[in-house]
Amino acid sequence: MIRLNNITLSFPDGDTRVTAVDNVSLTAHPGTVTGITGPSGSGKSSLLAVAATLIHPDAGQVLIDDIDATRLNPGEATELRRNKIGIVFQQSNLIPSLTAREQLTVMNELGAQHSRRHRADALARADVLLDAVRLTAHSDKRPHQLSGGQRQRINIARALMNDPSVLLIDEPTSALDQERGASIIDLILRLTDELNTSTLLVTHDLVHLPRMHGVVHLVDGRLVDTVATA
Ligand SMILES: Nc1ncnc2c1ncn2[C@@H]1O[C@H](COP(=O)(O)OP(=O)(O)OP(=O)(O)O)[C@@H](O)[C@H]1O
Numbered sequence: 001m002i003r004l005n006n007i008t009l010s011f012p013d014g015d016t017r018v019t020a021v022d023n024v025s026l027t028a029h030p031g032t033v034t035g036i037t038g039p040s041g042s043g044k045s046s047l048l049a050v051a052a053t054l055i056h057p058d059a060g061q062v063l064i065d066d067i068d069a070t071r072l073n074p075g076e077a078t079e080l081r082r083n084k085i086g087i088v089f090q091q092s093n094l095i096p097s098l099t100a101r102e103q104l105t106v107m108n109e110l111g112a113q114h115s116r117r118h119r120a121d122a123l124a125r126a127d128v129l130l131d132a133v134r135l136t137a138h139s140d141k142r143p144h145q146l147s148g149g150q151r152q153r154i155n156i157a158r159a160l161m162n163d164p165s166v167l168l169i170d171e172p173t174s175a176l177d178q179e180r181g182a183s184i185i186d187l188i189l190r191l192t193d194e195l196n197t198s199t200l201l202v203t204h205d206l207v208h209l210p211r212m213h214g215v216v217h218l219v220d221g222r223l224v225d226t227v228a229t230a
Contacts, residue, residue: 002051002166002198003027007060009046009221020046021057022221028198028214030165033189035209036202038218044202045090045170047218051200052087052168053077065165082110086159086197090170092151094143100154101126101139107161122161129157132194133187149180156187160195167197173205185211 007024010017021043028034036044049055051062053069062069064084069077081087094103104126108117117125130136133153143151152172159167169188173181185208192199201212209215217225 001027001029001063001065002200003061003063004047004051005061005063007047007050007057007062009043009050009055009057019221021050021218023060024216024218024221024223025060026200026216026223026226028166028200030196030198031193032213033192033199033201035212035215036200036218037204037206037209037215040204042218043221044204044218046221048168048170048200048202051166052085053081054087083162084165086162086164086167088152088155088159088167088169088172090174092143092155094151094154094158096143099140099142100130100135100146103143103154104129104158104161107158125161125163126157129160132160132191133157147180148175149184152176152184153187156184156191160191160197163195165196165198167192167199169199170202171204172201173203173208178207181205181208 004024004026007021009021010019024047026034036047038044050057053062056070064080067080069080072080098106105122108122130139133156135150135153138146138150172184172188176184188199188201189211215227216223
């Protein structure tokens with residue numbers, strides 16, 4: 001579960017500061033997808049970065065499975081992120097020289113020795129996830145041999161490699177046409193259900209919102225509306 005309590009975040013802007021996120025609270029339960037929407041510049045990506053523990057907020061708490069990430073030192077926060085949070089960034093950052101399977105197994109090589117899986121376990125996990133995202137037949141292909149939708153599926157599978165309880169996804173459909181976008185949303189809904197993740201999904205694509213379990217709407221960094229949908 002992820003709970004954001006009264007998050008405020010500002011950035012320096014000349015002599016003043018711009019408030020990117022203004023006193024926002026939300027909770028996402030396991031097995032649910034919460035959409036975060038709002039106009040450009042409304043603070044969606046900033047809020048996701050705070051949830052990911054990549055940016056420390058000016059005020060507020062980030063509770064991941066009841067651990068307050070804002071009280072951890074940088075090393076502890078990195079460990080928490082590695083073990084409990086899967087992140088799919090807006091920009092795909094697949095490594096050009098690696099196959100689809102290696103994009104996943106390389107996750108296991110990063111981070112502290114004690115938290116790594118045995119190589120055979122990592123391979124087995126990668127194959128389960130490649131199957132879950134329907135890419136088994138493409139396991140040995142490199143990014144340039146795959147479509148945009150297939151690359152996005154690998155990004156999602158990779159974020160799930162360490163079995164996170166929280167899945168954070170920024171604009172997963174922005175580079176895809178409507179049909180491929182809808183199929184990525186299908187995938188995220190299914191994996192959230194099967195793997196019981198608490199998923200936050202940033203999107204400005206309103207067509208997908210009715211399919212989510214809840215939606216929060218940001219304007220100028222403030223939460224203006226919370227809607228339970230499904
Ligand atoms: N690193 C930064 N330094 C300074 N200001 C920033 C930084 N990141 C974001 N901002 C500002 O914070 C506000 C919120 O930006 P953010 O990227 O979170 O919005 P967004 O809703 O994700 O926008 P978009 O839909 O265009 O991606 C904006 O005013 C933006 O200019």
